[in-house]
Amino acid sequence: MPTPEPFGARLDDVVVRYGRATPAQEPAHDPGQRDAATALAGATVAFRPGVITGVLGRNGAGKTTMLQLLAGLTRPTSGTVVVGPEGALGDPWEDARLTSGTQLVRESGDLMEDERVRTSLGYYAAVRPCWDEELAGRLLDRFEVDVRKKPTALSRGKLSAVGATVALASRAPLTIFDEVYLGMDAPTRYAFYDEILADYAAHPRTILLSSHLVEEAERLFEDVVVIDRGRVLLAESADEMRSRGFSLTGPASAVERAAAGRRVLHRQQLGGTVQLTLEGTPDDGELAAARAAGVEVGGVGLQDLFVRLTEPRAEHVAPNSKETVR
Numbered sequence: 522m523p524t525p526e527p528f529g530a531r532l533d534d535v536v537v538r539y540g541r542a543t544p545a546q547e548p549a550h551d552p553g554q555r556d557a558a559t560a561l562a563g564a565t566v567a568f569r570p571g572v573i574t575g576v577l578g579r580n581g582a583g584k585t586t587m588l589q590l591l592a593g594l595t596r597p598t599s600g601t602v603v604v605g606p607e608g609a610l611g612d613p614w615e616d617a618r619l620t621s622g623t624q625l626v627r628e629s630g631d632l633m634e635d636e637r638v639r640t641s642l643g644y645y646a647a648v649r650p651c652w653d654e655e656l657a658g659r660l661l662d663r664f665e666v667d668v669r670k671k672p673t674a675l676s677r678g679k680l681s682a683v684g685a686t687v688a689l690a691s692r693a694p695l696t697i698f699d700e701v702y703l704g705m706d707a708p709t710r711y712a713f714y715d716e717i718l719a720d721y722a723a724h725p726r727t728i729l730l731s732s733h734l735v736e737e738a739e740r741l742f743e744d745v746v747v748i749d750r751g752r753v754l755l756a757e758s759a760d761e762m763r764s765r766g767f768s769l770t771g772p773a774s775a776v777e778r779a780a781a782g783r784r785v786l787h788r789q790q791l792g793g794t795v796q797l798t799l800e801g802t803p804d805d806g807e808l809a810a811a812r813a814a815g816v817e818v819g820g821v822g823l824q825d826l827f828v829r830l831t832e833p834r835a836e837h838v839a840p841n842s843k844e845t846v847r
């Protein structure tokens with residue numbers, strides 16, 4: 522079967538509120554804070570078709586809620602959600618054309634509790650038009666999953682491996698991994714990342730992957746979306762995000778001089794040596810001056826940037842702008 526056209530996806534000013542906040546959970550007077558019952562508080566973002574996007578956010582930021590909206594598993598309280606091929610995007614809620622093209626898997630693998638794993642796999646094969654049986658078999662062999670067992674008899678890592686298999690073998694034009702790596706040991710996770718890259722190269726599609734293990738997964742990401750307290754803090758290419766920060770390391774006084782005028786995202790000191798994580802990209806003059814003063818200039822990984830930019834009381838870089846907001 523030919524590879525179908527990858528889906529795009531978009532959220533416009535989406536609010537998702539679960540039930541009502543109790544008085545004790547009512548928001549503090551900080552206008553930047555959402556109440557405890559609000560998972561998404563006006564999220565706007567577009568996911569590019571045919572691209573692997575990392576969806577990052579701290580615990581409770583709203584990642585799962587956003588991914589479930591895109592898969593048509595839940596509806597927004599307000600705002601709009603659309604997914605689909607270019608020129609034919611639509612609301613995925615109860616739209617079989619769109620939901621059959623979207624495969625979301627969660628950590629648990631989403632299997633029928635009382636059935637053998639192979640029965641659940643048969644169900645996925647029946648509802649996913651592009652299901653690749655040969656790929657499913659190869660992955661299950663690679664991850665050493667016994668499909669004759671029921672999910673309760675499988676370890677957490679094996680369940681995650683089944684989830685990864687379902688997502689990849691579905692070849693869905695919109696494939697969503699929501700923390701599917703949980704429970705996998707390091708060798709299995711690395712095998713999982715390699716399989717995603719290999720299959721994506723052969724069958725390009727839109728892949729969204731939420732993960733807390735940013736450092737090891739970042740090689741997969743072409744784009745990144747950072748969700749912070751129910752809002753979209755950043756949506757850009759991974760390279761653009763990397764250019765939001767750099768580090769200076771060296772003798773304290775030389776580093777402080779080289780950092781003059783820059784906003785400090787993080788400071789670390791060991792004896793007389795200081796490392797500063799600074800906002801922005803150094804210009805040629807700054808680079809030359811830092812090096813002449815014996816200061817080492819380095820990049821900052823996505824994980825560090827993600828942690829710094831979502832620090833609860835840190836200033837935040839406003840989306841697509843150089844201005845800062847609290």
Ligand SMILES: Nc1ncnc2c1ncn2[C@@H]1O[C@H](COP(=O)(O)OP(=O)(O)OP(=O)(O)O)[C@@H](O)[C@H]1O
Nearest residue numbers: 539557559560578579580581582583584585586587
């Ligand atoms: N079914 C629900 N009922 C009530 N509140 C919920 C429900 N699902 C999520 N929430 C709340 O909505 C917020 C966002 O949750 P969500 O699961 O989307 O976050 P997340 O970024 O995926 O978090 P994590 O990384 O911890 O999985 C949290 O405050 C959570 O407690």
